[in-house]
Amino acid sequence: MCVRLLRLTSGIVKDGAGIILRSPRDETCVRTAVRTSIVVITLVIVIGVLGIVSWRWVDVWWSQRALAAHFESRKPYAARVIEEIGVLPDELRESSGVAISRTQPGVLWSHNDSGDGPNLYAVDMSGKLLAQFKVANALARDWEDISRGGCPPEMAEAASQQKSECLYIADTGDNDQVRPQVTIYIVIEPQVSGAGAQPPPAPARTFHYRYPDKPTDAEALAVLPNGDLTIVSKGRNGTIDFFGISAATVAKAIASGETVVAEYVGNTGIQPEPKTGQLVTSAALAPDGKTLAVRTYYEVYFFELVNEGGKTRWRDLQRPCSLGDAEPQGEGIDFLDANTLILTSERSRGRPGTIHRVQC
Secondary structure (H helix, E strand, O other): OHHHHHHOOOOOEEOOOOOEEOOHHHHHHHHHHHHHHHHHHHHHHHHHHHHHHHHHHHHHHHHHHHHHHHHHHOHHHEOOEEEEEEEOOOOOOEEEEEEEOOOOOOOEEEEEOEOEOOEEEEEOOOOOEEEEEEEEOOOOOOOOEEEEEOOOHHHHHHHHHOOOOEEEEEEOOOOOOOOOOEEEEEEEOOOOOOOOOOOOOEEEEEEEEEOOOOOOOEEEEEEOOOOOEEEEEOOOOOOOEEEEEOHHHHHHHHHHOOOEEOEEEEEOOOOOEHHHOEOOOEEEEOOOOOEEEEEOOOEEEEEEEEEEOOEEEEEEOOOOEEOOOOOOOEEEEEEEEOOEEEEEEEOEOOEOOEEEEEEO
16 A cells, blocks of 8 residues: 555645655655565564574584594594693694604694794693794794604704704695695704793704695694605595605705605595594604504594505504594694604683693
8 A cells, every 4th residue: 555655646745845745644654664674674684694593503513413423433442541631831822733852851842823923832741831942934824733853964964963853844734725835844953951031043944845636735744764754634635645755855855945746655544524523633653663643633543654566655554543522623643652642732612722641
């Protein structure tokens, strides 16, 4: 009725100035139409918001159910010991890797994920901050792992004089998988004792590499006794794979500055699944130099280095180790000894990052 009335010329008069005046009934119709439009628009917005909230709630609910079912299925592989031994300091909010010093007993090296500067943090087993070192000649785009190992030839003499090894820092994170090349920084392990409040920067040597096919997100790095590198992809491409860079190639890349190509050396056999945390976040080599631990958010997998036909590869030992819900955002792993792992995590669920001792 209101629409019809508004279209009629009857009921419309002009004042002396020729201005059109609507009748009171028309004005009521206009107000009613405006109120109706506001109500409809509000309902559409409310329904849309409720739909988004409901979808997210359902997605979270299904993810939690999937994770609970996964934990239940992995109980036969549960770690024998999982003990929280430390809490990380505020400076280390997003510990994304850990390396245990072999020359400075009780010292753990770690770094933050993206968002921090090029900083290395030395902490003890309880998480107490011992020292903080800036890495010179380095950027921190997306540092994802750290590994301890022998130094490249041009750094070996200086490291020997300091009775140190080298720390390899993997700036290899690539969530969107768009980086044409990624970077590894190598520093001689700084001396924590006597470092003081403002220790001198740790100078880094740098090399860049790319993957043979396409950009890949990787958060796991290990250094073999001969200086070869093993890199494990995270799983965003649908597979979790091993890549390798030889010690000779590393030395060449450092000297020349050219970008080298990592070699594909096989599939891990780990099936990536984000809902159950099946994405690789770190790796570490055992003291025997031939056993590799690869961690996801909730599990650790073990591989053995084998030689087949003159080529080395990683063979799955078929003994996964379930961590349960100990570290929802766990991203660091290293061997304390042949039977004990040290894990670190980022902040999660309102709690600071932690240090765990694990025996599988």
